[in-house]
Each structure stands twice: as C-alpha cells, then as structure tokens.
Amino acid sequence: MLNPLRSDCQLGQRLASQYGIDAVQSLVSRSRRGCELGVARMRYELPHLFVLAPLPLENAFLLSVEINPGGSRRIVRDGKSRQLGLQQEGAFHIADLSQHASAYVSSPFHSMFFHLPRATIDAFTEEMEMPRVDRLDCAAGTLDPVVAHLGRAMLPVLMHPQDASRLFVEHLALALKAHVVHVYGGAAGPAPVHTRGLAPWQERRAKDFLVAHLAGDVSLGDAARECALSRSHFSKAFKQTTGQTPHAWLVAQRVQAARRLLGQPHLPIAEIATACGFSDQSHLTRVFTAHTGTSPARWRRLNAG
Numbered sequence: 001m002l003n004p005l006r007s008d009c010q011l012g013q014r015l016a017s018q019y020g021i022d023a024v025q026s027l028v029s030r031s032r033r034g035c036e037l038g039v040a041r042m043r044y045e046l047p048h049l050f051v052l053a054p055l056p057l058e059n060a061f062l063l064s065v066e067i068n069p070g071g072s073r074r075i076v077r078d079g080k081s082r083q084l085g086l087q088q089e090g091a092f093h094i095a096d097l098s099q100h101a102s103a104y105v106s107s108p109f110h111s112m113f114f115h116l117p118r119a120t121i122d123a124f125t126e127e128m129e130m131p132r133v134d135r136l137d138c139a140a141g142t143l144d145p146v147v148a149h150l151g152r153a154m155l156p157v158l159m160h161p162q163d164a165s166r167l168f169v170e171h172l173a174l175a176l177k178a179h180v181v182h183v184y185g186g187a188a189g190p191a192p193v194h195t196r197g198l199a200p201w202q203e204r205r206a207k208d209f210l211v212a213h214l215a216g217d218v219s220l221g222d223a224a225r226e227c228a229l230s231r232s233h234f235s236k237a238f239k240q241t242t243g244q245t246p247h248a249w250l251v252a253q254r255v256q257a258a259r260r261l262l263g264q265p266h267l268p269i270a271e272i273a274t275a276c277g278f279s280d281q282s283h284l285t286r287v288f289t290a291h292t293g294t295s296p297a298r299w300r301r302l303n304a305g
C-alpha cells in the first residue's frame with residue numbers, strides 16, 4: 001500500500017530553492033482519491049532579506065501563515081508592488097500559482113505553508129456537494145487564527161513524520177480545506193444544520209473498526225465508509241457522540257492497551273509500542289507520558305504486582 005505521508009515533498013524542494021537554503025521540513029499527504037496536500041515549515045532567525053523569484057506556474061494555491069511575529073514583506077504581481085509591514089502572528093497569505101508573482105521577505109520569520117492543488121479543492125467541494133470554487137481571495141496579511149492553529153497542530157507531524165497518524169493528518173487537512181473554501185472561496189454551501197451524532201450501530205461499527213486497526217494506520221475515509229458517511233459528517237458525528245475526534249479516541253485506546261500490556265513484565269516496551277500502533281518506543285513514551293503524566297517504564301514499576 002502506498003504510504004499516504006511522504007517526506008520527500010516537492011514543495012519543500014521548491015521552497016528551499018526559492019529561498020536559497022539547504023532544506024525545508026515538508027511532507028505530502030495523499031488521499032485514496034489521489035489528491036494531495038503539501039505541508040512545509042520554514043524558520044529563519046537571523047536578519048536577512050530574501051529576494052524570491054516566482055515559483056513554477058501550476059494550477060494550485062500556496063497558503064502561508066505566520067506562527068510567530070515576523071519581518072516585513074513586499075509582493076510584486078502584474079507590475080504592481082504592495083508593501084506589507086511587520087507580520088503579526090496569524091498573518092495569512094494566499095498565492096495563486098497560476099500567476100507569476102515575486103516577493104521580498106525580511107526575516108526573522110516562522111511560517112507554515114500549505115500547497116493546495118486545484119484538483120484537491122475540486123475533490124473536496126464534490127465530496128461536500130458544494131458548488132465548484134473558482135478562486136481563493138484573501139487580502140495579504142489577513143489575520144486568521146484558525147489557519148494559525150491548524151499550522152501549529154501540524155508542527156509535530158513535520159518534526160516526527162515517522163509518528164504521524166493518517167487519521168490525525170486527514171482530520172487537520174479536512175478542517176483546513178473546509179475553512180479556506182468557505183472563508184476565501186465564497187462557498188456558502190448548504191444551510192448549516194445541527195449535526196446529529198452517530199446512530200448506535202454506527203458508533204459500535206466505528207469503534208470496532210478503529211480497535212481492530214489499533215496497530216495499523218487507519219484513515220478517516222476508511223472509518224467513515226464503515227458508517228456509510230462522508231469523512232466530514234463522520235468526523236463531526238463521532239465527536240458529538242463520544243466527545244472526542246476519531247484520532248483522539250483511537251490514541252486513548254492505544255494508551256489503554258499499552259497499560260494492559262505493561263502489566264506483563266516479560267514483554268519489552270518496544271514490542272508493546274509496535275503492538276499498540278506506535279512507531280517505536282520513543283513515540284509510545286511521548287504519548288503515554290502526555291496522557292498519564294509518567295513514562296511507560298515508571299508506570300510499570302509503580303504498578304508491578
């Protein structure tokens with residue numbers, strides 16, 4: 001099966017070339033329908049002026065959001081120049097890559113980038129039964145705390161891609177696409193309605209499916225199909241029913257399973273990590289400590305019979 005998360009992302013290579021730096025942390029998430037979302041992070045602390053040539057033309061959008069306050073920018077498009085002052089935390093930009101644009105960027109900056117192909121947007125609006133979005137309009141530097149929050153949530157995925165969960169990445173990608181399409185694509189969509197929770201049979205099937213794939217990397221689409229729902233409807237209904245997102249619920253089950261196995265002193269912690277769906281022992285330790293306040297090894301010592 002094709003790994004849906006890849007770190008050899010063209011987005012990172014293109015940004016590194018454009019900024020003239022060695023490497024950019026990046027990954028690309030691919031759905032079963034073949035749609036991609038590229039994610040990258042750039043951080044530069046020293047004072048410097050970057051003169052950015054246009055990226056290659058393509059039918060896609062490049063979204064960027066500032067994680068921390070940063071330096072000023074000047075954007076040149078169609079012979080017109082626009083000067084932006086110091087960038088505030090949450091400053092959001094959308095570049096249409098089907099148009100040539102250059103820029104001057106002053107550091108320091110800490111930015112998250114999202115590469116959103118037109119095909120990905122079209123697939124999303126089709127899935128949501130919404131009108132096609134022709135363009136994304138955003139005044140440069142618009143403060144968008146929602147995208148900033150989603151960008152921060154993606155940071156651990158970029159820092160530890162081997163630990164990344166498909167369920168988690170798809171949940172964030174779905175939230176990003178929904179927000180951007182509604183706010184900047186002018187897609188009002190259907191009138192908002194109160195989302196019902198899962199029916200009892202759907203809740204049982206969803207939980208059984210997630211537990212059955214405790215050691216694997218299940219996708220949001222796989223779980224949604226078990227309940228005959230779209231990914232967006234399933235995600236909202238699952239949270240309304242359980243109080244947790246599908247990813248958060250699955251992680252809690254993995255931690256609970258790890259606690260049970262830690263009660264067997266002959267089992268190595270590394271094997272427990274693999275059996276419970278963690279990439280390695282260090283991944284289990286980080287998540288287990290965040291949930292219980294103590295490491296697996298210490299928990300085992302404290303609860304030894």
